[in-house]
Amino acid sequence: MTKVHNYSAGPCILPQEVLKKASEAVVNFNDLNLSLLEISHRSKDFVEVMENARSLVKELLGVPEGYQVLFLQGGASLGFLIAAYNFLPTGGKAAYINTGTWSDNAIKEAQRIGEVAEIASSKDKNYSYIPSGFGIPNDAKFLHYTSNNTIFGTQFKKTPISRIPVICDMSSDIFSKKINVADFDLIYAGAQKNMGPAGTTVYIVKESALGKTGNNIPAMLDLQSHIKKDSMFNTPPVYPIYVSMLNLQWLKKNGGVDWIEKVNNQKAALLYSEIDRNPLFKGITAKSDRSNMNATFILTDESLTEEFNKDWAAANINGIKGHRSVGGYRASMYNALPLESVQVLVDVMKEFEKKNG
Ligand SMILES: *Cc1c(COP(=O)(O)O)cnc(C)c1O
Numbered sequence: 001m002t003k004v005h006n007y008s009a010g011p012c013i014l015p016q017e018v019l020k021k022a023s024e025a026v027v028n029f030n031d032l033n034l035s036l037l038e039i040s041h042r043s044k045d046f047v048e049v050m051e052n053a054r055s056l057v058k059e060l061l062g063v064p065e066g067y068q069v070l071f072l073q074g075g076a077s078l079g080f081l082i083a084a085y086n087f088l089p090t091g092g093k094a095a096y097i098n099t100g101t102w103s104d105n106a107i108k109e110a111q112r113i114g115e116v117a118e119i120a121s122s123k124d125k126n127y128s129y130i131p132s133g134f135g136i137p138n139d140a141k142f143l144h145y146t147s148n149n150t151i152f153g154t155q156f157k158k159t160p161i162s163r164i165p166v167i168c169d170m171s172s173d174i175f176s177k178k179i180n181v182a183d184f185d186l187i188y189a190g191a192q193k194n195m196g197p198a199g200t201t202v203y204i205v206k207e208s209a210l211g212k213t214g215n216n217i218p219a220m221l222d223l224q225s226h227i228k229k230d231s232m233f234n235t236p237p238v239y240p241i242y243v244s245m246l247n248l249q250w251l252k253k254n255g256g257v258d259w260i261e262k263v264n265n266q267k268a269a270l271l272y273s274e275i276d277r278n279p280l281f282k283g284i285t286a287k288s289d290r291s292n293m294n295a296t297f298i299l300t301d302e303s304l305t306e307e308f309n310k311d312w313a314a315a316n317i318n319g320i321k322g323h324r325s326v327g328g329y330r331a332s333m334y335n336a337l338p339l340e341s342v343q344v345l346v347d348v349m350k351e352f353e354k355k356n357g
Helices: 016-027 044-061 075-087 101-110 224-230 239-256 256-277 302-314 339-356
Strands: 067-072 092-100 115-121 142-145 166-169 186-190 200-206 281-283 294-298 329-332
Touching: 044 067, 044 239, 044 256, 067 166, 075 101, 075 142, 075 166, 075 186, 075 200, 075 224, 075 339, 092 101, 092 186, 092 329, 101 115, 101 142, 101 239, 115 256, 166 339, 200 224, 239 256, 294 302, 302 339
Parallel strands: 092 115, 092 142, 142 166, 166 186
Antiparallel strands: 067 200, 186 200, 281 294, 294 329
16 A cells, blocks of 8 residues: 555544554454444443543543543534533623634534623634733633634644633644643543544543533533443444544553654644745744644745645645635644654655745
């Protein structure tokens, strides 16, 4: 098989060894002579997978006592509503930072439950920076933000300082760097950006913060119903959870979040320094707010687009076309993308300069 340098923005690249193990479990799981896809989620073998996956999340992120880890369905897009239902009393107020499409969608869902104070936004410059210097209303129940803006290529380098509880959509940078879970009442993340395949969403929630809204929460949206049943209130998405577990095992074996943070810093430094050095390319976002996960850039001469597209495709690079709302290019450097793949892209950019500079 030819090696493809997979820069897909999501679903993301996964390590080859994870994909191989995952494929084996489809045919014969744990030497049961049964597929993982055809056994009970209540069986000892699957309950072990669920418990392993939950404890790997706790271990890798240093989740403190008093927090629960859940693997649910519906993607981060349902997470927008689940966050609001569980933390915002009907008609109450919440503070949201709007840094792009996903924050904007989160705001729309919260508005179904209560009032949203959009305390900061970077919409004025097509979300190319992270706003700072905002005030948080005293009567807001929580502050919500998106840690990494997958589409636009910006990332919060620090957790915003807040007197009120903080909720974060970490879909596209969870497990990419160290975080302090105690700073948050709720973290949620769709698996398919940096944790595993599509189909499950991880929730890390401070248990004592739940049950305070007075809302009549539908059972499937109520984090407490899922906690009571150890994340098996109903049939969980067994396969995405299994593959996420394998991927978290891969991360742990290689040195955990400390290790991957260093690798991710190296990858980002390598690509951004070429974007800044090479006169044929230009970064899209404010330098101080650049995402380590999704690097967005454009050609300084658009007439070279077709040629550049041919060059990177010929080098077996996949998935660097920018999102339609931004244009240009987006190189997503999730955990499983090796440094060598970034070097291949940088070499293509250097060669391109030699031909056209
Ligand atoms: C992709 C993405 C989402 C939407 O995730 P789904 O799982 O498709 O609902 C939400 N937030 C961020 C930051 C994302 O990158």
